[in-house]
Amino acid sequence: GAVVSQHPSRVICKSGTSVKIECRSLDFQATTMFWYRQFPKQSLMLMATSNEGSKATYEQGVEKDKFLINHASLTLSTLTVTSAHPEDSSFYICSARGPFRGEAFFGQGTRLTVV
Amino acid sequence: SQQGEEDPQALSIQEGENATMNCSYKTSINNLQWYRQNSGRGLVHLILIRSNEREKHSGRLRVTLDTSKKSSSLLITASRAADTASYFCAPLQAGGGSYIPTFGRGTSLIVHP
Numbered sequence: 001g002a003v004v005s006q007h008p009s010r011v012i013c014k015s016g017t018s019v020k021i022e023c024r025s026l027d028f029q030a031t032t033m034f035w036y037r038q039f040p041k042q043s044l045m046l047m048a049t050s051n052e053g054s055k056a057t058y059e060q061g062v063e064k065d066k067f068l069i070n071h072a073s074l075t076l077s078t079l080t081v082t083s084a085h086p087e088d089s090s091f092y093i094c095s096a097r098g099p100f101r102g103e104a105f106f107g108q109g110t111r112l113t114v115v
Numbered sequence: 116s117q118q119g120e121e122d123p124q125a126l127s128i129q130e131g132e133n134a135t136m137n138c139s140y141k142t143s144i145n146n147l148q149w150y151r152q153n154s155g156r157g158l159v160h161l162i163l164i165r166s167n168e169r170e171k172h173s174g175r176l177r178v179t180l181d182t183s184k185k186s187s188s189l190l191i192t193a194s195r196a197a198d199t200a201s202y203f204c205a206p207l208q209a210g211g212g213s214y215i216p217t218f219g220r221g222t223s224l225i226v227h228p
Binding site for chain 2: 004006034041042043044046049091093095097103104105106107108109111
């Protein structure tokens with residue numbers, strides 16, 4: 001299957017700082033990428049859908065000013081957690097929609113810890 | 116997009132036994148996919164079954180689909196400790212539109228060595 005690379009895999013930051021997470025499709029072009037958040041022993045909750053060259057579509061309850069998404073190219077989407085707080089500590093996973101309908105490929109996730 | 120609901124939420128078995136987990140969904144689908152997530156990792160695509168298929172095999176995995184009951188099952192035969200993970204299904208709703216993978220709580224499988 002296609003490869004999606006997510007970086008960093010782990011990050012620890014101080015409260016009030018911002019953290020950027022990158023999601024790259026390595027061997028295919030992804031016009032659409034998805035960002036998820038997962039708390040321990042919970043499901044993946046869709047945060048937003050990122051479309052190349054346009055604004056992201058956020059799910060209800062997700063603060064767009066706090067979770068900035070940029071999809072500047074067909075192979076890269078970034079999620080920036082701004083002014084991070086301890087409650088933002090979570091596991092963030094990106095996914096890229098494949099070239100065929102019904103395909104999606106996932107990154108390895110980023111464990112964010114805000115101290 | 117619609118979300119699949121996995122059942123049971125947790126399953127604990129001994130190595131060598133078979134593990135069966137189920138997925139239910141609400142509306143007609145184009146296809147349904149199963150994913151595995153090891154603890155603290157991303158999702159790995161396991162198998163895709165199309166709406167016109169009833170059964171599909173991949174190694175030790177067997178997936179069935181019953182569109183009349185709107186359900187699917189994933190069977191892992193001769194389980195191994197390395198199969199310990201959470202398993203999610205993701206149905207693709209029929210009728211056009213964009214595919215947005217959404218997930219239920221998953222089935223947490225523990226295989227004891």
